[in-house]
Amino acid sequence: SRPVVAIVGRPNVGKSTIFNRIIGDRLAIVEDKPGITRDRIYGTAEWNGIPFSVIDTGGIEIDGEDAILKSIRMQAELAIEEADVIVFMCEAKSGLTNADEEVAQILFRSGKPVVVAVNKVDNLSRMDEIYEFYSLGFGDPIAMSGSHGTGVGDLLDAVTVLL
Numbered sequence: 001s002r003p004v005v006a007i008v009g010r011p012n013v014g015k016s017t018i019f020n021r022i023i024g025d026r027l028a029i030v031e032d033k034p035g036i037t038r039d040r041i042y043g044t045a046e047w048n049g050i051p052f053s054v055i056d057t058g059g060i061e062i063d064g065e066d067a068i069l070k071s072i073r074m075q076a077e078l079a080i081e082e083a084d085v086i087v088f089m090c091e092a093k094s095g096l097t098n099a100d101e102e103v104a105q106i107l108f109r110s111g112k113p114v115v116v117a118v119n120k121v122d123n124l125s126r127m128d129e130i131y132e133f134y135s136l137g138f139g140d141p142i143a144m145s146g147s148h149g150t151g152v153g154d155l156l157d158a159v160t161v162l163l
């Protein structure tokens with residue numbers, strides 16, 4: 001079956017926006033598995049002739065810092081279980097946060113291949129915004145803008161070489 005790419009990251013970084021740009025209108029129908037909360041949306045896509053599935057995590061929004069951290073942690077763990085490659089989405093406007101660092105630790109321990117995407121780089125003259133994300137230790141961060149649609153091809157190039 002198709003390899004799986006999961007998009008994880010804290011709320012509001014633009015995961016769903018990028019997910020929609022990747023899948024276009026190819027939303028997959030998913031059967032509910034009994035006893036499992038389906039906090040994820042699946043789609044399908046193809047890039048460079050490689051078909052794959054995409055998971056958008058983080059459908060449930062919970063208020064309160066502790067609850068958010070708990071749900072991000074849970075989503076990261078689910079993504080690790082299901083994904084062949086993980087897109088770790090951050091964003092340039094708020095920069096690198098403690099929650100990002102926490103997710104990074106979970107992903108790092110998993111040993112799964114991770115591509116860091118830095119969304120909301122809406123102005124390409126501000127590419128310097130991505131440099132701090134090198135410190136996460138997952139290699140070259142990919143600059144993108146879900147609003148403008150830039151960087152999606154770069155992200156998919158980086159992801160598909162790992163599939």
Ligand code: GDP
Nearest residue numbers: 011012013014015016017119120122145146147
């Ligand atoms: P999610 O919670 O990670 O799934 O994030 P969403 O995709 O729902 O996006 C959260 C907010 O950020 C929405 O208001 C989006 O319109 C906005 N957003 C998404 N991508 C970008 C971007 O590239 N630049 C800017 N400025 N805003 C964005």
Ligand code: MG
Nearest residue numbers: 015016058059
């Ligand atoms: Mg979302």
